[in-house]
Amino acid sequence: MNRRTAARLGRYLLTFALVVVAVAAVYPLLFTVVSSLKTQAGFAEDPLGLPAGITLDNYLEAFRRMDMPRLLLNSLITTVGGLVLSVLAALLVAYAVTKLRFRGGKLVFLLIIVTLTIPSQAIIYPLYQTVLDLGMSGEYQGLILAYAAFGLPLGTYQLAGYFQQVPDELIEAARVDGAGHFTILFRLLAPIATPALAALAIFNFVWMWNDLLLPLVIMGGSDSKTLMVGVSLLSGQYDVSVPLVSAGLIVALLPVLVIYLVFQRQLVSGALAGSGK
Amino acid sequence: MTISTTPVPEPVVADRPPEPVRRPARHARLREWWLGAALVLPALALAVAFKLVPLGRGVATSLESSSGFDGTSFAGADNYVRMFDDPVVRSSFRNALLVVATLPVWVVLPLVLAVLIHQQAPGWKFFRAVYFIPYTVAPIVVGIMFRQILAPDGPINALLRRVGLEPLAIEWLNGRYSALFSLVAVALWSFFGLGVMTYLAGLATIPGETLEAAYLDGAGFWRRLFHVVVPMLRPTVAYWSVLCASGVLIWLFPLIYALTQGGPGDATMLPEYLVFLTTFQFLDRGYGSAIGIALFVFVAVLSIFSVRHMFTEGTRKPR
Missing domain, CATH: 1.20.5 (Single alpha-helices involved in coiled-coils or other helix-helix interfaces)
Known part of the structure; x- marks a missing residue:
């Protein structure tokens, strides 16, 4: 050979x-x-072969039993809310600690990324207590704020790393030309960081949409519970009918899958660009 | 502070550095500090309210004896002492160690796939897209899905029977070790795509020629992998290893919730599930918090390395 x-x-x-x-x-x-x-x-x-005839009854039944439109709406509101809030807060911090003469900025940066070491699983009860004390249990804002807080460390880190690469001379030049801080942040820096922002948005969308523990504990059995909490009920309740459970699962996973397939290129380029240091 | 609406000038990259700006006056500096403080306030408020305060309260609760609907009383270190003698806690941390022992698979499998994709095997773009799909599926969905697939009469066992491996067609989720094995395998299915993506990002930072030489070189694939690629990729390998090591302590909750609920016995009981179970099922909040704090210490010790890496990356000026 x-x-x-x-x-x-x-x-x-x-x-x-x-x-x-x-x-x-x-x-x-x-x-x-x-x-x-x-x-x-x-x-x-024939559990394993192809179906003899195709039926959509399982989907209709899953929609009916699970109040699917409401669950989808709840998931959408909390995911988008948490995602926007965490990225926005991260943008502001990243700008302050990398581009402003801001004493104590490094300490703030460290404090925020250190919270990455606190997983929701470890503090779930006191977190629930805190949300309860704020009067936000079972409310959208409770879950949105919690999502924002848990998405914050990674977002701050990525954006700060990105902003750090932008030469200070560029900022000075814009400032000399009369640009205010918010113009610099949103019209100059944010566009430069688009790949990181896109990757961050997709990443946050995936984990917030898919998360179980936070919505399970914060939303519990309320009407504002998210799709994943609804799906988790599938595992016990109608266990007997695999086709019905399967239909529920497909509806639950489809939104993220579609978003991923549509934005696949941005995710890849963002992931690649974000580490290009 | 005013929001200027003047259009941004074209970001010209100057041939020579612009004239140094005059040192700002004292009050301008002060104003800039206040602006910075205002900008970090929302993030700080979020981090304090939803992370640091709960952590502090968790520590406080872990020192209390609070069970069921009774009142609470100070219990000192009782909950922590109790943990050491609790067979369930001990087996949960032993199981966690067993899971951590599978770390080499978590580190090497995505690495091999990433390298194969990176050297542009036929159809590499397709594979890159497909491998990330499992990660986009919610873990709770993954769990329920695999309960159907690993069922005694499910497709896995049907396949094993068809190819003549009848003895291997076992009750995957119901054996002392097979349940934990299945749990880890399902978790690996769910997360390997993230590893492939992470490695691809790392590989992209290595100059093409360096790698190409390594790929074309006559040496065998495995030798090249460990002697050429891994040393160059060390930061990424380290990052991913740490992420996985801390991840197995926290990622598995929804999978356990859907697949085994910690059983059979406590064969798949892991700390992250035990915290939830103790607190919300057995309503033993003090004890649940103590286990949670123990879990936090383990995760923090593991992930402090990635935080250090992130801090230097985020504050370093470009070369």
Whole structure:
């Protein structure tokens, strides 16, 4: 076997390995989609094969039982609220600590990123108590503020790192030309940091939309509970019908999947650019 | 302070540095400090109200004996002493150690995939897109989904039976070790894409020629991986390892919630689930807080390294 055939064989093996992982990554989702399109009887007959006939009844039933539109709305409000608030707060901090003569800025920066070491799982009860004391239990603002606080360290870090790369001369030049601080931040720095902002927005959207513990504890059984809390009830309640549960799961995962596929390029370039230091 | 609406001048990159600006007067400096203080206020308020205050209250609660709906009383270190003798707590931390022992897989598997994608194997863009998909699926959804897939009559066992591996078609979620193994495997399915993305970002910072030489060099794949790529990628490998090590202590909550609820017995009981269970199911708030603080200490010790890295990255002036 000469060198070239060996190289080619190696390439085939390599591609094969990548394909195997790709199948493993996608198969569980395909199985769930296929199951969701089967009738209950059809699933019982042949749980693994393709459906004999496609039915959308499971989706209708899942929407009806779970009050899906309300859950979707709750998730959307809290996710977008938390995402906007945390990115905005991070933008302001990043500007203050990197571009202002602001004594104590480093300390503030350190204090904020240190909170990364406090996971929600460890402080969940006192956090719940605090939200309760603020009168925000079961309210959108309670979850939004909590999301914003937990998204803050990473956002501050990424944006500060990005702003740090912008030469101070550029800021001085804009200031000499009469630009105010907010113009500099929102019209000069934010556009430069677009890749980081995009990656941050997508990343925050994914974890806030998908989070279970914070909404489970803060929203509990209220009408403002998020989609993931609603989905978590699926695991006990209608366990018997795999097709119905599957339909609920697909509805729950579809929004993030669509957002990811649409913004895939921005996410990749943002992730790549953010670390290009 | 006024919000100027003058259009931003074209960000010209000057050939020579602009004239140094005159040192601002004292009061202008002071004004700038107040502006800075106002800008960091919202973030500080969020961090204090939803992180630091709860942490402080958690410490306080952990020193109290408060069970059920009874009142609370100061209990000193009782809750912490109790933890050392509690078999459930001990097995939860032992399970956490077992999970941490799988760390090499978490570190190496995404690395290999990232390198294969980075050297532009056929269809690499497609694979890069597909590998991140599992990470976008909510862990609670992943958990419920895999309960169906790992069911005794589910597709995994059907596949094993079909290829003649009947003895391997076990009750995945119901064995002393198979349950923990399944939990970790599902978590790996859920998070490996994030690792691939992280490594790709790291690889992008290495000059192309350096890597290309390594890829084309005659040495075997594994040797190149560990002798050429890993040393160059050390910061990324370190970052991802630390993230995973602290992550296994906190990422698994929704998976446990959906897959095993800590069982069978306490085979898949991990600290993050135990905090929730003790506090909200058994209503033992003081004890739950103590376990939470112990968990915080473990996570903090692990992730303080990434915080240090982040601090230097975020405050360093560009070269």
